[in-house]
Amino acid sequence: DADVTQTPRNRITKTGKRIMLECSQTKGHDRMYWYRQDPGLGLRLIYYSFDVKDINKGEISDGYSVSRQAQAKFSLSLESAIPNQTALYFCATRSGTGDTGELFFGEGSRLTVL
Amino acid sequence: GQNIDQPTEMTATEGAIVQINCTYQTSGFNGLFWYQQHAGEAPTFLSYNVLDGLEEKGRFSSFLSRSKGYSYLLLKELQMKDSASYLCACMDSNYQLIWGAGTKLIIKP
Numbered sequence: 001d002a003d004v005t006q007t008p009r010n011r012i013t014k015t016g017k018r019i020m021l022e023c024s025q026t027k028g029h030d031r032m033y034w035y036r037q038d039p040g041l042g043l044r045l046i047y048y049s050f051d052v053k054d055i056n057k058g059e060i061s062d063g064y065s066v067s068r069q070a071q072a073k074f075s076l077s078l079e080s081a082i083p084n085q086t087a088l089y090f091c092a093t094r095s096g097t098g099d100t101g102e103l104f105f106g107e108g109s110r111l112t113v114l
Numbered sequence: 115g116q117n118i119d120q121p122t123e124m125t126a127t128e129g130a131i132v133q134i135n136c137t138y139q140t141s142g143f144n145g146l147f148w149y150q151q152h153a154g155e156a157p158t159f160l161s162y163n164v165l166d167g168l169e170e171k172g173r174f175s176s177f178l179s180r181s182k183g184y185s186y187l188l189l190k191e192l193q194m195k196d197s198a199s200y201l202c203a204c205m206d207s208n209y210q211l212i213w214g215a216g217t218k219l220i221i222k223p
Contacts, residue, residue, distance in 0.1 A: 004156075040122075040215055041215055042118065042201070042203075042212070042213030042214050042215045042216070043157075043201070043203075043211075043213040044213070045210065045211070090156060090157075102147070102159035102162065103149075103157075103159070103211075104159075105156035105157050105158070106156060107155070107156050108154075108155070108156055
């Protein structure tokens with residue numbers, strides 16, 4: 001089983017619908033991240049969390065919200081999806097023992113908003 | 115502003131050597147990462163450099179020059195499975211990662 005699991009892997013939805021992407025990890029890491037990836041652009045950070053009580057906005061948080069339900073779970077919500085939120089979304093984790101540790105990514109969630 | 119530049123696409127031949135360059139401008143610097151990403155899959159860690167010089171790891175090596183804001187990833191003895199995108203990312207003074215758009219490497223027989 002993957003250390004970082006994302007659900008759903010693929011989702012097609014309509015404009016205005018609420019969508020939740022879920023991420024769970026078995027690595028025991030404190031730090032969790034949500035990124036989106038668009039063709040021709042680098043990964044862009046949406047939100048990140050250093051522990052259950054610590055949630056921080058990334059560079060493109062508008063239109064998104066998150067919930068850190070437990071150390072192992074970090075969910076991303078689109079309250080009212082719009083077409084330009086069509087993208088590949090990645091959850092990632094990093095050990096809290098060092099700021100320069102490698103990121104471990106989930107398999108990705110491909111979201112299409114019609 | 116912060117910026118990471120790397121070529122969009124490169125083509126190389128199986129068995130050959132290829133060098134993928136990355137130049138960066140960031141607010142502070144706490145290291146540079148290289149990740150590999152096969153199409154439709156998650157990025158996976160390749161290397162981390164924070165000091166100047168060359169780090170070798172099997173067929174892959176990564177070089178950093180902090181004074182020049184420059185890094186490269188060197189892939190030797192190319193195999194077909196090396197066809198992937200290679201992502202360069204810098205960690206700024208706030209320990210946030212700034213990502214390049216990635217270099218798509220195409221390996222031909």
